[in-house]
Amino acid sequence: MADPMRIRASMAGDKVEVRVLMSHEMETGLRKDANGALVPAHFIQNVTVTHAGKTVLSAQWGTSISKNPFVHFRFKGGKPGEKVTISWVDNKGERRTDEAVIISG
Amino acid sequence: MRYRLPVLVLAAMCSGACVAQQDTQKEIERYRQLLAEGNPADLFEARGEELWKAPRGPKKASLEQCDLGLGAGVVKGAYAQLPRYFSDTDRVQDLESRLVTCRVTLQGFTPGDAVKNPFSAPGRSSDMEALASYVAAESKGMKLDAPLSHPKEVEAFRIGEQLFYRRAGPHDFACVSCHGETGRRIRLQELPKLTDPKDARKIFTTWPAYRVSQGTVRTMQHRLYDCYWQMRHPQLDYVSEASIALEVFMAKYANGGEIQAPGLKR
Numbered sequence: 001m002a003d004p005m006r007i008r009a010s011m012a013g014d015k016v017e018v019r020v021l022m023s024h025e026m027e028t029g030l031r032k033d034a035n036g037a038l039v040p041a042h043f044i045q046n047v048t049v050t051h052a053g054k055t056v057l058s059a060q061w062g063t064s065i066s067k068n069p070f071v072h073f074r075f076k077g078g079k080p081g082e083k084v085t086i087s088w089v090d091n092k093g094e095r096r097t098d099e100a101v102i103i104s105g
Numbered sequence: 106m107r108y109r110l111p112v113l114v115l116a117a118m119c120s121g122a123c124v125a126q127q128d129t130q131k132e133i134e135r136y137r138q139l140l141a142e143g144n145p146a147d148l149f150e151a152r153g154e155e156l157w158k159a160p161r162g163p164k165k166a167s168l169e170q171c172d173l174g175l176g177a178g179v180v181k182g183a184y185a186q187l188p189r190y191f192s193d194t195d196r197v198q199d200l201e202s203r204l205v206t207c208r209v210t211l212q213g214f215t216p217g218d219a220v221k222n223p224f225s226a227p228g229r230s231s232d233m234e235a236l237a238s239y240v241a242a243e244s245k246g247m248k249l250d251a252p253l254s255h256p257k258e259v260e261a262f263r264i265g266e267q268l269f270y271r272r273a274g275p276h277d278f279a280c281v282s283c284h285g286e287t288g289r290r291i292r293l294q295e296l297p298k299l300t301d302p303k304d305a306r307k308i309f310t311t312w313p314a315y316r317v318s319q320g321t322v323r324t325m326q327h328r329l330y331d332c333y334w335q336m337r338h339p340q341l342d343y344v345s346e347a348s349i350a351l352e353v354f355m356a357k358y359a360n361g362g363e364i365q366a367p368g369l370k371r
Contacts (some may be wrong), residue, residue, distance in 0.1 A: 006147045023148045033227065067320050070143025 005020035009084045016078035016102055018049070020086055021070045029062035044088045046070065051075065051084050080104040130295075137369070145239050146315040146367035149322045153239025156232050162212030171207035172287025173240065177277070183253050184244035185364055188352050190255040197261045201326050202344035204236055223343045224330070225321045234322040237313045241366035242277055248363055249310055251356035258353060261346075268347060269299075278336040281349070294371065299355055306362025314368035322367055325352060 003023035010017055022044065029041025041063065049057035056075040078084065080102050087097040157168045157180070173183035174191070188199040194206055201223070210218040225231035228325055252258060272279040283291060284299040297304035313324040323331075329348050333341040 003148060003152065006151065019142065021143055021145060021147050023145075039227075066317075068145035068148060070145070072142065 001063070002096045005096065005098040007084070007086060007098055009100045009102045010081065011078075011080060011102065011105040013042065013105075015074040015076050016051070016084065017074050017105075018072070018084055018086075018100075020049075022069045022088060022096075024067070024069065024070075024088075024090065025056060026063075026065055030063070032089060042090060042092055044090045045090045047071070048087045049073075049075075049084060050087075051078050052082065056084075077104050084095045106301070109261030114202055142367055144315055144367065144369045146242075146313075146322050146369065149235045149238035149315070150242045150367065153235035153237070153242075156236055162208065162214045164211065164213035166211050166213070168207050168211060168236070169206070170202070170211055173203055180240055180243045182244055184241045184366070186249040186251060188261075188349055188356060189252050190257050194258075196346075197255075197257050197349055197353060199325065199344070199349050200237055200240060201233060201324060201341055202349060204233065204240075205344055220343050224323070224327050230321070234313070234324060237324045238322050238367045241313055241364070243364065246363060247320075249306075249356065249360050251353070251360055253357055260319045260356060261350045261353040264347070265350035265352070268351055269354055274336055274338045276337055278338070280332065280336075283338075294330055300358050302358050302361065305355065305358035305361075309359035310362040310364045311366055311370070313366055314370045316370050318371055 005023065006021040008019045024044055025042055025060055026044065027039050027042040029038065031039045033039050043063055043065065044061050047057070047059040047061065054077075056077075057071075058072075061069075072100055082102050083099050084102060085097060085099040087095065089095045114210045155159045157171075160167050166273060170177045172178075172191075172193070173180065174186050174189055175181075175183050184200060187203070188197055190197050191203070191206075196207065205216075205219045209216055222229065222231050225234055269280045269284075272282070276282075280299070283289065283296050287298045287301060287304065289296040290299075297308040299305050299309070312328060313322050315321070316323045325347055326343055329351055330341050330343070333339070
């Protein structure tokens with residue numbers, strides 16, 4: 001499994017503010033290595049964030065997302081103490097899921 | 106009268122161009138503040154903390170007893186008093202050379218193995234970068250206070266000073282060639298005048314930093330290695346006496362600056 005994500009989820013008014021830092025190479029497949037060979041594409045394709053069983057964010061990424069992606073977003077309906085779960089799947093089928101507890105702002 | 110007009114014209118030209126450059130600087134600063142939140146160095150800090158506690162090497166020991174200057178295992182605030190003289194090795198050391206020492210004495214690595222893979226490359230990450238991120242982060246917000254009292258610290262400063270000003274190599278460059286004047290820039294990167302505390306305190310304390318162009322955290326050792334490469338000087342060896350002397354020299358002007366490491370740079 002890849003390196004763990006760093007997740008911070010806190011209250012901002014009545015919304016939950018989530019910041020996620022993912023560890024991923026995000027290779028476009030267009031780069032060449034020192035020998036001139038193409039470095040194969042390896043990037044996150046789908047990101048899903050759920051809370052209390054509902055999907056609060058769904059993202060479909062391509063090769064334009066940078067290495068070690070950072071996502072910052074807000075959603076309504078969460079409260080301190082509840083969990084936010086973040087999952088990603090990449091083009092090689094590798095996946096990673098991490099969760100964080102919402103803290104009060 | 107005749108001589109005053111050209112001076113006034115020059116002054117007007119400078120103020121127009123100067124204001125434009127200041128506005129650009131402000132925008133760049135604002136952009137950097139927006140980016141600072143998602144600093145991938147956080148990932149390195151987390152990995153560094155794991156590596157600090159992981160039993161490694163022939164002795165299968167962790168680095169938790171490593172003395173970085175404040176006593177065995179004390180990490181908080183340690184980065185703020187480096188580089189400095191250490192009596193157990195009888196020499197001046199910076200963070201990375203101290204980690205190398207602990208790898209040898211605590212974990213049982215040979216000196217040759219302890220300095221392997223200091224800088225990560227595609228497909229090969231470096232433990233040193235993660236460890237440096239973790240230790241530096243534990244001094245975040247504190248003021249740099251590297252000592253300059255022990256005779257060997259003073260000697261290191263003098264050596265660093267010589268190296269800073271000595272022009273050499275095919276370009277006849279020294280550190281001072283780029284870092285000797287206020288307001289200089291190379292391409293789009295502003296260059297700090299490293300002997301001016303106003304610049305040094307803000308910049309020296311942002312190392313180690315995640316360098317976006319490198320896709321990884323780079324340490325001060327790497328910065329110096331890279332500078333020597335850019336000047337087309339001979340290779341600066343990892344944790345060499347010369348590299349530490351340069352750090353002692355720079356730290357003198359940077360002392361008092363607030364540590365904002367690990368930073369985020371281009």
